[in-house]
Amino acid sequence: MAAHCVHKIWFYVIQAILLFEQGSVSSEEVRMRLVEEPINLGNQQWNAPAQPKSLFPTVQFSNFTGPPHLRRLVGRCFSLVENDYKYELCPFQNVTQHEQSLRWNPYSGILGIYEEWDIVNNTFQSMIFRDGDTCGQKNRQVKVQLKCGTKHELEHVGEPVTCEYAMVFRTPLVCHEHSLLVYPNLSEDQQAEWNELEGRLYREEVTQQGYKKMLHTIFESAGYVLNPKQRPLPAKQDHETHPDDFTSLDTCKDEYRKLNAEIETLKSQLESRQNDPDTNNL
Structure with missing residues (x-):
């Protein structure tokens, strides 16, 4: 069922492209989604996780x-x-x-x-x-x-x-x-702090380990490195289902209906332009 639904959607996508090439509909009127990933319609594993x-x-x-x-x-x-x-x-x-x-x-x-x-x-x-x-x-x-x-x-x-x-x-x-x-x-201020730290290291007032730790703190204050105990902020997730992700038969059907409606809109636009003498003379 899912395979049949996907094939139908591709049929209408191709139909829309042909209408666009044959007619005079502008690119702004054709709102198609680009497919960025390669597909293989041969030995498809429909049971594999999407x-x-x-x-x-x-x-x-x-x-x-x-x-x-x-x-x-x-x-x-x-x-x-x-x-x-x-x-x-x-x-x-x-x-x-x-x-x-x-x-x-x-x-x-x-x-x-x-x-x-x-x-x-x-x-x-x-x-x-x-x-x-x-x-x-x-x-x-x-x-x-x-x-x-x-x-x-x-x-x-x-x-x-x-x-x-x-x-x-x-x-x-x-x-x-x-x-x-x-x-x-x-x-x-950070340069002055580093200069002072170098002087303390030279006078052996601080160990190499302490020097590295204090220098890391200066870099932290500059924003160049993270505090080892600091964690990056969690990403803001977009929980909306992407229209190209056919995660279920229902989403596949919804997308099929949307594409079908777009095809009908393109057909009506082409027919109106063909019946307009001013457009045909362009």
């Missing part, structure tokens, strides 16, 4: 922090296809993975949500993405290292540890030797 097309994070990504010139990357995404998977990096937001397969249930998932910086030797070393999809007893996570390049490019994806990914992102924004230094981006 793979949701929409990805829902469990936490919110952290606000932008770091060198101000990297803000140009916010809102942009960069992809790389490697080993039959498409990886997509949206700096300071999330990292996703999409299986490039025609099988019935290709994997699409979230590898990580942006949380903080990995700071090494006074340098913004990598962006850290955590709280991705579950993977056994843990969640997937990604470390994205920034390197100098002639263009913005996701260059490499690896998985050195199961479910822990390492990416290399090249960009001309980090080619200057001081472009990723932490100290210049701190406030005057």
Whole structure:
């Protein structure tokens, strides 16, 4: 029954496209939904669990922090296809993975949500993405290292540890030797606090362990790293059923009725235009 319903819907979608190509209806009048995932109408496994097309994070990504010139990357995404998977990096937001397969249930998932910086030797070393999809007893996570390049490019994806990914992102924004230094981006008060801490370390008034802990506190106050006890805010979930998710026969029938109504509207618009002499002369 579900298979028959889905086939009917596709029949009407194709019919709408043909009407659009043959007639003069504008794109604004045709409100069709794009299909972004590959489909396979051959050996379909109707008993297999449905793979949701929409990805829902469990936490919110952290606000932008770091060198101000990297803000140009916010809102942009960069992809790389490697080993039959498409990886997509949206700096300071999330990292996703999409299986490039025609099988019935290709994997699409979230590898990580942006949380903080990995700071090494006074340098913004990598962006850290955590709280991705579950993977056994843990969640997937990604470390994205920034390197100098002639263009913005996701260059490499690896998985050195199961479910822990390492990416290399090249960009001309980090080619200057001081472009990723932490100290210049701190406030005057934070710089003064760091200077005092360096003096205490030099006078051996604080241990290396204490120095690292206090320095981490300075980075916390700047928003570059999270407090180990701090958890990201939970994501705001949209509980409405996506119209393309046929989770039941009822949703399939509802979508069928909507598409059928759109087809009838398109037909009437085409007929009215064909009967209008002014339109036919255009």
